Amino acid sequence: MATVLNVNDDEANRYLVNRILEMSGYHVLEAATGMAALLMAEKHRPDVIVLDVKLPDISGYEVCARLRANAATSAIAVMHTSATFITPDKKVQGLEGGADAYLTQPYEPSELIATVRSLLRLRHAEQQARLRTDQLIEMDRRKDEFLAMLGHELRNPLAAIMTAIGILERKGPVDTKEARMHGIIQRQTHHLARLVDDLLDVSRITRGKVELRKEPLDLAESFQQVLSILRPRVEARGLKLEVRLPQTPLWLEGDATRLEQIFTNILDNAAKYTDQGTVSVELFQEGVDGSAQAVLRVKDTGIGIPPEKLAGVFDLFAQVDTSLERSRGGLGIGLTLVRTLVRMHGGSVEATSGGYGEGSEFVVKLPLLAPERIPLLNAANAVDARQARRILLVEDNSDARQSMRELLELWGHQVAVAPDGVQGVEMALTHAPDVALVDIGLPGVDGYQVAQALRARVGRNIRLVALTGYGEVEAHTRALKAGFDLHVTKPVRPADLERILSNL
Structure with missing residues (x-):
């Protein structure tokens, strides 16, 4: 009643x-x-x-x-x-x-009663909508928690596999068959790692949780690193990769990791939708001084995009290939991430195509730094990447711990390992390492507590790097507050780890 x-x-x-x-x-x-x-x-x-x-x-x-x-x-x-x-x-x-x-x-009494009934119906509908909204908010919160845990659980085994691949690459294959197997493992592991990153990133983007860690960088150099990884994948598909890069640096202020993600998604997308022919890549500068921008043009001879799908190609879960066999793969979120990350860098991206069978072209434009803001390079500041260091590795996953230790020792570092936080702190006090690579999800004492203990008992004489499957902005912020110098999301490529150690 x-x-x-x-x-x-x-x-x-x-x-x-x-x-x-x-x-x-x-x-x-x-x-x-x-x-x-x-x-x-x-x-x-x-x-x-x-x-x-x-x-x-x-x-x-x-x-x-x-x-x-x-x-x-x-x-x-x-x-x-x-x-x-x-x-x-x-x-x-x-x-x-x-x-x-x-x-x-x-x-009239009937008018009064009719109005009351109308208001009751309206309020009932509002209550149901509010209840449904509360349920959706709770479901979204649980989904975010699940994705964060999923990313952590998937990244840990991926980290061990990727580190092991780095060791195999250093030693070299015994024969051509083994070399092919190494290549397959490497390509598929990188592909799986990228899918995991895209899946988690799209959740963060829809919630507005993505933040850029900007610094001055040479876009041409960053793009070269992406090419070195993607060229084998493109050529393995029997495609010809034509590349034209500038002879001079293209300096901009950006997030190196996110820019690599943009380039990887666009190039991988072009190769995925091209069965035969060529993928052409051109990076150049357009304009001068304050209005200068970097232009990346990626053109393929692939299946193309029909006119009715071209306008929505950057929409979430949009797929050009909707056939039952799903031969192209993918989650339909890569280009959504591209558009969002490009816009966050102050740039633009557009796609054009003549239709089915006519190939596609993607053009990314990013603003470059004004000449007075370009950093001066000082060769005297360069650090030898091969400089031997005393490194403490705190990791509870035995496979990841073993593979990481062997990789670091292969580079000439002295490595001590600990399976949990308590032993990690004790070993830091006795071995006086230069660098500590610390997992966050440790049993008993977590990585944040390890960092706080080391900062309190060792001080600033040790470099602390968080190696973790938790890649959210909140995790990065919490790591820095706990005392870490860097927060690195698993799996980390051996080349990236080597660069991190050289930059510390």
Whole structure:
């Protein structure tokens, strides 16, 4: 049974409305003043309030405003009634002030009941929508927690595999068959790692959780690194890769990891949708000084994009290949990430195609640094990447620990290992390492606590690097607050790890 609060200082009018409502099956409460109505509304939470505008203490307009301002009563339906304020401007004032309906007296009993029923239906629909929204928010929160845990659980084994690949590459294959197997493992592991990153990134992007870690960098050099990884993949598909790069650096302020992600997704997309022919890549500068921008043009001779799908090619989960066999693979999120990350760098991206069988072209434009902001390179600051260091590795995954240790020792470093945080802190105190590579998800004492303990007991004489499967912005921020110098998401490529150690 719905409850209606009837607020009117006229006793006869109040009694009449009460009887009409009660005869229609409603439970009726009553109040003669505005303040009494506010108290009863907060205490009893009626479904509808029939509120006269002219009251002896405060007006019905003011009562409605206070009801809407109070979180406990803001959802209650309010219907103004008045025999005095009946002009259109008064009705507008009441409705603009938060009322859901406005009846002028005299009105028929059937009109009153019909309006009450209408307001009840409206409030019921709003309650259902609010409940559904709360459920969706909770489901989204659980989904985010699941994705974070999924990323951690997937990245740990990927880290061990990728490190082991780095060791095999250093030793070289025994024969051509073994070399092919190494290549297959390497390509598929990188592909799986990229899928995991894309899956987690799209969740962060939809929540606005992606932050760029910008620094001045040479775009041409970054692109060269991507090419060195992707060229074998493209050529393994029997495609010809034509590349034209600038002879001079292209300096911009950007996030190196995110820029590599942009390049990788675009090039991988071009190779994936090209069965035979050529993938042409051109990187060059357009404009001068303050208006200069880097332009990346990637053109393929692949299956092309039909006109009806071209406009939505950057939309989330959009797929050009929708056939049952799904021969092209992919999650349909790579180009969404490209567009978002390019825009976050202040750039633009567009796609063109002549249709099926006509190939595609993607053009990315990114703003370059003004000449006065380009950093001066000092050769005296260069650090020998092969400089031997004392390294402490704290990792609870035995495969990851063993493969990482062998890789670091292969580079000439002295390596001590610990399977948990407690032993890690003890070994840091006894072995005095230059660098500590610390996993976050450790048993007992986690990596954050290890970093805090080392900063408190060792000080700033040790470089701390968080190696973790948790790649969220929150995890990065928490790592820096705990005392880490760097936060690196697993799996880390051997070449990247070598660069990190040289830069410390």
